[in-house]
Amino acid sequence: MVGxxxxxxxxPKYRIKVEEIAKIWGEDAxxxxxxxxxxxxxxxxxxxxxxxxxxxxAQNALKRALVNPEEIGAVYIGSESPPYxxxxxxxxxxxxxxxxxxxxxxxxxxxxxxxxxxxxxCYGLVxxxxxxxxxxxxxxxxxxxxxxxxxYSAAAGGAAFIIGSEDTLADILxxxxxxTDTPDFWRxxxxxxxxxxxxxxxxxxYFKHVxxxxxxxxxxxxxxxxxxxxxxxxxxxxxxxxxxxxxxxFTMDQMRPGLVAPKVGNTYSGCSLLGxxxxxxxxxxxxxxxxxxxxxxxxxxxxxxxxKEKIEKVRHLAPTVKEMLEDKIYIDYGTYVRYRRMxxx
Amino acid sequence: xxTAVKVSKTWREIPQRYRLEANKCNNxxxxxxxxxxxxxxxxxxxxxxxxxxxxxxxxSFTIIRTPSSEFKDYSPFAIxxxxxxxxxxxxxxxxxxxxxxxxxxxxxxxxxxxxxEDGSSGIIAYGYKCVLVKS
Numbered sequence: 001m002v003g004x005x006x007x008x009x010x011x012p013k014y015r016i017k018v019e020e021i022a023k024i025w026g027e028d029a030x031x032x033x034x035x036x037x038x039x040x041x042x043x044x045x046x047x048x049x050x051x052x053x054x055x056x057x058a059q060n061a062l063k064r065a066l067v068n069p070e071e072i073g074a075v076y077i078g079s080e081s082p083p084y085x086x087x088x089x090x091x092x093x094x095x096x097x098x099x100x101x102x103x104x105x106x107x108x109x110x111x112x113x114x115x116x117x118x119x120x121x122c123y124g125l126v127x128x129x130x131x132x133x134x135x136x137x138x139x140x141x142x143x144x145x146x147x148x149x150x151x152y153s154a155a156a157g158g159a160a161f162i163i164g165s166e167d168t169l170a171d172i173l174x175x176x177x178x179x180t181d182t183p184d185f186w187r188x189x190x191x192x193x194x195x196x197x198x199x200x201x202x203x204x205x206y207f208k209h210v211x212x213x214x215x216x217x218x219x220x221x222x223x224x225x226x227x228x229x230x231x232x233x234x235x236x237x238x239x240x241x242x243x244x245x246x247x248x249x250f251t252m253d254q255m256r257p258g259l260v261a262p263k264v265g266n267t268y269s270g271c272s273l274l275g276x277x278x279x280x281x282x283x284x285x286x287x288x289x290x291x292x293x294x295x296x297x298x299x300x301x302x303x304x305x306x307x308k309e310k311i312e313k314v315r316h317l318a319p320t321v322k323e324m325l326e327d328k329i330y331i332d333y334g335t336y337v338r339y340r341r342m343x344x345x
Numbered sequence: 346x347x348t349a350v351k352v353s354k355t356w357r358e359i360p361q362r363y364r365l366e367a368n369k370c371n372n373x374x375x376x377x378x379x380x381x382x383x384x385x386x387x388x389x390x391x392x393x394x395x396x397x398x399x400x401x402x403x404x405s406f407t408i409i410r411t412p413s414s415e416f417k418d419y420s421p422f423a424i425x426x427x428x429x430x431x432x433x434x435x436x437x438x439x440x441x442x443x444x445x446x447x448x449x450x451x452x453x454x455x456x457x458x459x460x461x462e463d464g465s466s467g468i469i470a471y472g473y474k475c476v477l478v479k480s
Contacts (some may be wrong), residue, residue: 013441013476045440046418047458047474055457083469092471096363096457327479329441341418 002127003168004161004305006065006314009277009321010056010139011157011264014043015328016336018152024333025147032152037238041155041265043331043339044141048156050079051089053270054139055096057160060318061135062097064169065162069098072162073131074122075105078114078269080187080194081141082107093137104131111185112234113295114138115158115269120301122163123172133164140268143340145193153237153261158270159277169310170280170289172303176217178209179299186296196296202240205298210234210244213300214292221304225249229287232275234294235261244292257282258291263325269295276305278321285309351463355470362472365399365455367433368392376433399455400478401429406439406447415461423447427455427475438474452478 017040022029033039054077062069075094082089090105108114115138122134139158144150184205187194210233218224231250233241238261245255258275267274272293279289287307294300337343360366367378372389378397383390406425423439439447453475460472
């Protein structure tokens with residue numbers, strides 16, 4: 001059966017607390033923390049972008065997959081913060097991990113669900129027998145404009161998954177996608193910061209698609225929330241995924257391991273995949289996992305995943321999300337402005 | 346705008362900067378990084394490609410506070426001679442650290458980062474830097 005052969009996560013070491021940002025703009029940090037369920041977010045260093053983060057994720061996935069990179073037939077990255085407007089990120093990552101030259105590469109874009117798209121297409125190609133392994137990556141270093149709600153959540157990081165049909169650590173039992181044209185969040189060509197529809201990003205966008213996709217895949221598979229050990233929903237903040245899960249009938253215990261936003265922020269294309277990586281870090285053989293991504297514009301991809309015994313042998317071959325969460329350096333707002341190149345010469 | 350010289354140099358160095366590809370003299374065993382065509386030790390032209398290990402220790406280091414213009418955004422930054430686990434030495438920036446934590450002999454690992462950018466519209470040169478390994 002087609003499934004996950006290896007997975008790897010990466011989050012940058014620098015963090016900024018909600019209090020530090022709120023202090024600059026005279027806002028109520030406690031109200032923001034309670035309202036968004038966010039405590040702090042990751043900040044990329046000056047020399048990090050979605051390519052360098054994608055490489056770290058891919059290398060960690062290879063450590064767990066124990067496969068020859070030359071056998072990877074597709075390298076796909078989903079990101080809304082590529083370093084080049086014209087020039088692929090995926091070819092750079094393929095070159096670094098040694099998958100070149102007999103490899104298909106592409107960069108995917110669909111706001112926050114570009115990463116799950118990359119995994120989705122790898123799954124399809126492996127299932128069709130066109131490639132032995134596919135590497136799907138979600139990585140972002142997204143920006144939120146200063147003095148804007150997104151500034152508290154826009155973070156950096158993500159996760160990568162190597163998909164194959166032999167020696168899997170978790171099998172993908174079912175997939176499902178749910179998409180409509182919903183203009184809830186966008187960034188026009190040439191613009192540095194994204195814009196969004198405020199409260200419109202909630203009910204008609206996030207909740208409609210996440211709930212639609214999660215309900216759709218459970219109906220397709222003939223499963224209900226109580227059948228799952230864990231569930232992960234896209235995390236633009238800490239509050240939305242918990243509300244979506246509660247509406248669907250999932251408990252806090254099912255969602256807690258994959259809820260990374262409060263300590264990481266929203267890593268956009270890497271967000272739901274990072275939640276899946278954190279969940280696999282603690283999962284055991286036989287556990288059933290539901291993951292539903294969300295990308296503004298808008299759509300959701302869902303996967304039902306069953307964990308296998310191999311995970312116990314390979315889990316500690318690469319750093320866990322928890323280990324990376326604990327390895328951090330706090331910075332002040334001035335340093336944040338510098339690292340994010342927010343001052344233009 | 347054509348910037349052919351910088352682009353070709355960046356492209357030519359990809360195998361060593363991205364994958365730490367070196368070569369080893371089949372006659373005397375000396376390892377060269379970056380790879381060479383003629384062994385400076387025994388003059389042999391017979392080499393085998395090898396990949397360098399990604400971990401090592403700080404052999405020596407300094408803090409750069411007045412860098413050349415292309416690295417001014419990173420100032421101040423640490424730069425070190427790293428002795429890899431197979432004995433090969435290379436120069437690298439040390440990032441994501443407090444300068445007070447730097448000591449000769451500290452374990453490090455190589456990571457993939459942006460090295461240099463040709464302005465906001467030119468090519469981005471990627472390569473290796475190092476971070477401290479948690480003990």
